[in-house]
Each structure stands twice: as C-alpha cells, then as structure tokens.
Amino acid sequence: MPTKSAKNLRARRALGTAIKRMRGQKGLSQEALASACGLHRTYVGGIERGERNVSIDNIERISIALGCTVAELLTEER
Amino acid sequence: MPTKSAKNLRARRALGTAIKRMRGQKGLSQEALASACGLHRTYVGGIERGERNVSIDNIERISIALGCTVAELLTEER
Numbered sequence: 001m002p003t004k005s006a007k008n009l010r011a012r013r014a015l016g017t018a019i020k021r022m023r024g025q026k027g028l029s030q031e032a033l034a035s036a037c038g039l040h041r042t043y044v045g046g047i048e049r050g051e052r053n054v055s056i057d058n059i060e061r062i063s064i065a066l067g068c069t070v071a072e073l074l075t076e077e078r
Numbered sequence: 079m080p081t082k083s084a085k086n087l088r089a090r091r092a093l094g095t096a097i098k099r100m101r102g103q104k105g106l107s108q109e110a111l112a113s114a115c116g117l118h119r120t121y122v123g124g125i126e127r128g129e130r131n132v133s134i135d136n137i138e139r140i141s142i143a144l145g146c147t148v149a150e151l152l153t154e155e156r
Contacts, residue, residue, distance in 0.1 A: 009135050009138050055131045059134065060088075060090075061087070063089075071152045
C-alpha cells in the first residue's frame, strides 16, 4: 500500500525547502525564526531538512513568523 | 505572545473544512476516506472538525486519497 508508506511522502521535504528559502529571503537565522514562533532552533533545523513530521499548528506558527500563508509553504510539493 | 497561542491558529479548521468539502465532492464517506489513507474514521472526523493537530505526513496521505495537492487543502486558511 504505497500511499500509507512514509517513503512515498514528499510534502515534508518540500515544506522544509520552502521554509528555508523564505527564511533566507527574510534574512532570518534559524534561531531568529525559531524564537519568533516559539520553537527550538534544532527543531526548526529538523523541519527544514524534512526530518520532522511537523503538525499543522506549527506549520501555521512558522507561516505567521515568515509573513506568508500556509499554502505558500506547501505549493511545490507535487 | 499571540502567535504562540493555539487560540489564534485557524489553519487546522480551514484544513478540516476543505477535507470535508473535497470528500463530499468525491462522494466518499469518512470511513472510505479513512480506509484509503490508513487512518481511523474517528480520527478523520476529528480532523474535519478542526480538533486534531494533524501532521504533514497525514495531510499528504489525505491529499493523495482525495486526488488533490496538499496546498489545495490549505489555500483558504487566511
């Protein structure tokens, strides 16, 4: 059942790439972004590398800190 | 710190509404959608009501089962 396997999932990687790119555009360090959304720097690093199965609430917190929409962080996933 | 409070987060509610609407358009029951993405029916119900802080992997599984993109499930959140 390929749709149930985590191996076939790529949204979290696309999300991480988008967050890293937007953070760079804003000139924010991982630490500054993490602080702005109440998360730990190493957790934000893990999200950017696609290692974390981040929740919708934390995706929204990051989008607010980056000044973009949740959808903008997820538009490249296919 | 308003951006850190769950009270100010609305993406999960918008996500639930979008999933419910798309599921209806596909003529799928909650049970059929849940089965297609390897989740439990009551969990899908909780997601649709905005009660669950669903993860990116499960959002992607649902989007695959609904035949849409993750971004399409999250475009109404602002």
